Amino acid sequence: MAVFGLYQMILLICIILFVLLANLYLYHHFPKPKHPLQDISYDVAIVLGYPCNADGSLSTVQKKRMETAINLYHKHCVHHLLISGSCVQNTYVEAEMMAAYALTQKIPKQALVLETKARNTYENLKYAKCICDENQWENIIVITSPSHMRRAAFFVHKFFRNYVMDTYREHSSIRVRMDEYFRMWNTLYYERKLRKN
Structure with a gap:
């Protein structure tokens, strides 16, 4: 025994x-991404999309990401909000629904730029990079959820050099954390697979 x-x-x-x-x-x-500096004004905040609720209303995640971006805009920390996201889980285009919310929060229409093709985090940043290049935006903030920060930063680094990331306070459930944990492993797996090809 x-x-x-x-x-x-x-x-x-x-x-x-x-x-x-x-x-x-x-x-x-x-690695943990860099956070915004207080005394710098950024060209644009890229807000990563997230699926709407089944009825088209904003999910909690969408609302919190937008509130973070809206707060930065009202504090004059960013000049534009680039909202990225297509319709992935239902027929509602994430970027359009999130932009509609921004308009109700006194964000002027000319400050909003929509990217409506992206279906995942990689595409959010790939298409956002094209828009940033077209507008000569170099100093950027990327806004996402706390549990999504590290994986999003992995992709942000592929497209941008001069960036910081911002988020909000969140008490993620174990399920959400585990889901994101396994998504990071999945990202590494496909990254290695792409390098071999």
Whole structure:
């Protein structure tokens, strides 16, 4: 019995070490992004899309991302809001619904730029980069959810050099955190696969 207990202890230690090393590896590839500086005015805030509710109303995530962007605009920290997102889970175009909300919060129409083709985080940033280049916007803030920050930063870094990221306070459920955790692994898997091809 004592030998069986020893094997269980060794197995448990090996599992803990594996999990720790795997997390170190993962967070090395998804470092914490830089946050905005108080005394700088940015050209644009890129607001990453998120699906609407089934009835077309804004989801909590959409509303919080937009409120973060709207707050920055009203504080004169950004000059434009670039809202990115197509219709992914239903027929409502994320960018259009989020922009409609911004208009109700006293954001002038000329300050809003919509990108309505993106169906995922990679595309959000790929298409946003084209719009930023067209407008010669170089200093950017990317706005997303706290649980999405690291993975979004992984993609932001592919398209932009001079960027910071902003978010809001959130108490994510274990399910949301685990979902994002596995999405980071999935991102790394496909990134490696693309490099081999």
